[in-house]
Amino acid sequence: MNKKYIYLIFVTMFLSLIYLQKNYLHDKLTSYVSEKAQQRFGTKSIAKDQENKIKSIARAMNVSEPIVIRKMNHNALITFGYYNAFAHFxxxxxxxxxxxxxxxxVSEGFFEDLSPKEQLFLIGHEMVHIKEKHTIYLNLLLNLFFLGLFLFWLFFKKIINKNAFIKKHSSVFSVIYILLFFISLTVPNLVSLAYKRHIERVADYKSIEKLKSYDGGIKLLERWKKEFRLPDYNPHYDLFSDHPSNAERKQCFLKLKNRSKEIDEKYKTT
Ligand SMILES: [Zn+2]
Structure with a gap:
């Protein structure tokens, strides 16, 4: 039998097997990645009343899907700080x-030290990330982009090497080629940071709109500013930051607070 047909039969059998076992594979993979996430960020569950508090904010944000809530471990606390919470896929x-x-x-100090207003802001913000599945495809897209970039440069090199002038000065062009390759690698990273800043703005705006949690947001920004010694403005016009600057976020919270007050006043007078 033709070799091609043998390969085709094997591939078909393999894909059929995957399809038949898809539920089993799904269960295995999801439990594997969940285990890994807990090993990385924390395995301990939180008290029932604390969990209910988070779930009631999730409901207020129209998030109905099940969420696994865990306490941050030591390593996560070092990265995310003592007063924090973060969504993770x-x-x-x-x-x-x-x-x-x-x-x-959620961090060690989340329930112990943060005021209810701060908790409302932070959980509301994280719920937007969960509801809109922020960053879930980011790393996949980044990897595909890097692969595409690598293939492009490989192809590009083959084409330019055919040119007689380039062939003659191949050593100079090799240096230019390598330099351009590394410069092009920074582009997806900068785009990814811009996307991260964008989703932070979206999560701030949508959660505050829904929960009117501006006061908690302002207080929490002050806390983080002290804890992480954050400057008011990010260096290099935000270009290398994954969050909008403290000053920008505070200004946004104050604007939303004033707008909400104006709306309340209008309703009072009519
Ligand atoms: Zn966020």
Whole structure:
């Protein structure tokens, strides 16, 4: 039999097997990535009344999907700070979504030290990330982009090497080629940072619109400013930052607060 047909039979059998076992594979993969996420950020669950508090904010934000809530471990606290919470989508090899439940990790001081207003702001903000599945495809897209870029440069090099002038000065062009390759690698990283700043603005805006949690947001910004010694403005016009600057966020919170007050006043007078 033709070799081609043998390969085709094997590939068909392999794909059929995957299809038949898809539920089993899905369960295995989701439990694997969930385990990994907990090993990385924390395995301990939180008290029932605290969990209910978070779930009631989730309901207020129209988030109905199940969320696994865990306490941050020591390493996560070092990265995210003592007064924080963050949403996380477990991914296979850190870039492939396999449909596992989203996580919410809360810090040591979240319930103990943050005021109810700060908790409302932060959980509302994280719920927008969960509801809109922010960053779930980011690493996958980044990896595909890098692969595409690599293939493009490989192809490009083959084409330019055919040119007689380039062939003659091949050493100079090799240096230019390598330099341009590394410069092009920074583009997806800058785009990814711009996207991260964008989703932070979206999460701030949508959660405050819904919950009127501006006061909690302003207070929490002050807390983070002290804890992380954050400057008011990000360096290099935000270009290398994954969050909008403190000053920008505060200004946005104050604007939303004033707008909400204006609307209340209008209703009072009519
Ligand atoms: Zn966020």
């Amino acid at each position: 477990p991914l296979l090899f850190d870039f492939i979504p396999v449909g596992s439940k989203p996580f919410l990790f």
